[in-house]
Amino acid sequence: xxxxxxxxxxxxxxxxxxxxxxxxxxxxxxxxxxxxxxxxxxxxxxxxxxxxxxxxxxxxxxxxxxxxxxxxxxxxxxxxxxxxxxxxxxxxxxxxxxxxxxxxxxxxxxxxxxxxxxxxxxxxxxxxxxxxxxxxxxxxxxxxxxxxxxxxxxxxxxxxxxxxxxxxxxxxxxxxxxxxxxxxxxxxxxxxxxxxxxxxxxxxxxxxxxxxxxxxxxxxxxxxxxxxxxxxxxxxxxxxxxxxxxxxxxxxxxxxxxx
Amino acid sequence: xxxxxxxxxxxxxxxxxxxxxxxxxxxxxxxxxxxxxxxxxxxxxxxxxxxxxxxxxxxxxxxxxxxxxxxxxxxxxxxxxxxxxxxxxxxxxxxxxxxxxxxxxxxxxxxxxxxxxxxxxxxxxxxxxxxxxxxxxxxxxxxxxxxxxxxxxxxxxxxxxxxxxxxxxxxxxxxxxxxxxxxxxxxxxxxxxxxxxxxxxxxxxxxxxxxxxxxxxxxxxxxxxxxxxxxxxxxxxxxxxxxxxxxxxxxxxxxxxxxxxxxxxxxxxxxxxxxxxxxxxxxxxxxxxxxxxxxxxxxxxxxxxxxxxxxxxxxxxxxxxxxxxxxxxxxxxxxxxxxxxxxx
Numbered sequence: 001x002x003x004x005x006x007x008x009x010x011x012x013x014x015x016x017x018x019x020x021x022x023x024x025x026x027x028x029x030x031x032x033x034x035x036x037x038x039x040x041x042x043x044x045x046x047x048x049x050x051x052x053x054x055x056x057x058x059x060x061x062x063x064x065x066x067x068x069x070x071x072x073x074x075x076x077x078x079x080x081x082x083x084x085x086x087x088x089x090x091x092x093x094x095x096x097x098x099x100x101x102x103x104x105x106x107x108x109x110x111x112x113x114x115x116x117x118x119x120x121x122x123x124x125x126x127x128x129x130x131x132x133x134x135x136x137x138x139x140x141x142x143x144x145x146x147x148x149x150x151x152x153x154x155x156x157x158x159x160x161x162x163x164x165x166x167x168x169x170x171x172x173x174x175x176x177x178x179x180x181x182x183x184x185x186x187x188x189x190x191x192x193x194x195x196x197x198x199x200x201x202x203x204x205x206x207x208x209x210x211x212x213x214x215x216x217x218x219x220x221x222x223x224x225x226x227x228x229x230x231x232x233x234x235x236x237x238x239x240x241x242x243x244x245x246x247x248x249x250x251x252x253x254x255x256x257x258x259x
Numbered sequence: 260x261x262x263x264x265x266x267x268x269x270x271x272x273x274x275x276x277x278x279x280x281x282x283x284x285x286x287x288x289x290x291x292x293x294x295x296x297x298x299x300x301x302x303x304x305x306x307x308x309x310x311x312x313x314x315x316x317x318x319x320x321x322x323x324x325x326x327x328x329x330x331x332x333x334x335x336x337x338x339x340x341x342x343x344x345x346x347x348x349x350x351x352x353x354x355x356x357x358x359x360x361x362x363x364x365x366x367x368x369x370x371x372x373x374x375x376x377x378x379x380x381x382x383x384x385x386x387x388x389x390x391x392x393x394x395x396x397x398x399x400x401x402x403x404x405x406x407x408x409x410x411x412x413x414x415x416x417x418x419x420x421x422x423x424x425x426x427x428x429x430x431x432x433x434x435x436x437x438x439x440x441x442x443x444x445x446x447x448x449x450x451x452x453x454x455x456x457x458x459x460x461x462x463x464x465x466x467x468x469x470x471x472x473x474x475x476x477x478x479x480x481x482x483x484x485x486x487x488x489x490x491x492x493x494x495x496x497x498x499x500x501x502x503x504x505x506x507x508x509x510x511x512x513x514x515x516x517x518x519x520x521x522x523x524x525x526x527x528x529x530x531x532x533x534x535x536x537x538x539x540x541x542x543x544x545x546x547x548x549x550x551x552x553x554x555x556x557x558x559x560x561x562x563x564x565x566x567x568x569x570x571x572x573x574x575x576x577x578x579x580x581x582x583x584x585x586x587x588x589x590x591x592x593x594x595x596x597x598x599x600x601x602x603x
Contacts, residue, residue: 155350161314162347164334166361166412176360180351 029233036229047233060218064198071136072193079144087152102142109202117206128209135203140193151185184253191249265290266416271320273306280306281472293442294450295463303472304452308418313337325415340409344420346401348393354404355389361412379411399430419451423458456496468492489601498532498597499571511567518593530599533591535573543590549581
């Protein structure tokens with residue numbers, strides 16, 4: 001009986017620890033006051049509406065969206081062939097290949113960001129936007145390779161031979177029988193990549209310039225100047241967006257199988 | 260190569276890198292024949308089959324089909340069908356679309372496609388399951404889909420990889436009958452690979468027994484079962500008493516033993532082999548001590564210790580069991596022996 005009580009208490013504490021900050025942010029976002037505070041002073045939706053009026057948020061949101069969507073697409077275009085080759089052929093350096101592909105998530109983001117700034121942006125005069133795109137693609141690539149590999153492992157390779165014997169070319173077999181069967185894995189990789197890119201801070205921190213900031217960086221920047229609840233409102237909106245995406249992904253793809 | 264030859268393999272050598280899996284194999288198959296490639300795993304039977312489909316390229320030799328050299332023709336242009344051991348159905352397509360897959364690649368559509376697919380599903384008795392996904396079918400049903408998918412392409416040769424090995428005993432018998440019926444009705448030339456001699460004996464018109472990349476024996480089921488020609492085949496089909504011969508005498512551990520008179524044995528014969536059921540117990544020039552006795556349903560099996568070495572014998576039941584330790588006389592009649600021309 002006491003054991004049971006203890007586990008309930010622990011569970012409650014863990015939940016409070018995980019959900020607490022989120023609830024505080026939501027409460028702060030609904031404040032009627034002028035500064036970011038908890039408990040909120042009064043209740044109002046005015047800061048939620050204010051978010052949509054702040055131009056820098058609109059710009060950085062557009063940039064973050066662009067990076068998340070196209071960075072993930074680029075990572076998939078690079079990552080699917082890598083995953084396919086690694087699962088279907090006995091490559092001599094298979095493990096090395098996997099390590100190289102995983103490197104961007106093992107090396108701390110702050111180092112990746114600094115390195116890109118110091119050796120790509122400054123000496124080669126690469127635009128911040130392009131540098132961000134390259135950085136995000138590289139950061140998403142490991143997730144893309146891993147998730148797509150997982151769904152390829154579950155797919156028998158003899159269906160490709162079956163397609164070939166029935167008259168398909170090798171490449172045709174990939175598009176006709178491999179791709180449709182790893183579609184869910186690719187979608188899961190897309191969602192994971194999207195969320196990873198959208199929430200990325202350390203690398204993006206180094207890669208910002210006048211008017212070119214991703215949304216999380218812009219939020220930090222905004223808070224340093226204006227300490228009002230609109231940041232909390234934006235954070236709450238983003239959190240709900242993430243929850244909705246993951247919920248839908250779980251509902252339709254069984255997302256948790258892939259990550 | 261006779262005029263009737265439809266599929267022919269001439270001096271075909273198949274290798275994985277440096278390791279040779281099949282060495283200079285020659286095989287001629289007649290149109291409409293049902294051929295079994297029989298042998299233990301690693302004997303080269305599956306490799307041979309893959310070479311016929313075009314999934315593997317021979318290192319040397321020629322393959323011809325229906326008068327055309329197909330040695331280097333890619334798999335997707337060969338008009339050869341293959342039913343995989345795992346069936347290899349496309350998981351994202353339903354039964355109808357699985358069967359229609361190859362036909363759509365041939366640009367068949369509309370009514371012609373429907374008729375063809377329905378015909379294929381009809382042939383294997385699965386018309387009522389056309390909308391199901393492969394995952395919703397039993398193993399036996401999946402195999403029928405795989406069979407229909409290959410047959411609707413009107414292949415010149417249909418290859419089957421261990422077609423019965425993934426089925427349980429009852430289904431196996433059903434599928435065996437089914438395969439024979441399909442072959443009769445479609446008249447397609449079939450080559451199937453198996454490690455199970457009873458499957459090969461029951462199904463095939465001719466059996467190719469393979470070992471280590473060579474053909475050990477090629478013949479009708481009766482040839483292989485009753486007249487194995489090598490030590491390996493004899494052992495494989497249940498001749499458990501195998502002896503080397505020289506000048507009409509058996510060679511044993513204790514020297515040479517003269518056989519009882521019978522059909523003369525010519526010089527090409529290197530060995531003789533008897534099934535346990537062909538060892539005559541109770542009389543004869545030899546004798547042995549019963550070391551073991553066990554009931555095997557249709558017969559009682561005895562293990563004898565004799566001057567010739569261990570002998571396995573069998574008596575139909577009911578049989579007055581000899582007791583362990585009894586000394587009994589037996590005979591190995593040359594008339595009942597398989598004549599082996601190769602002993603290695």
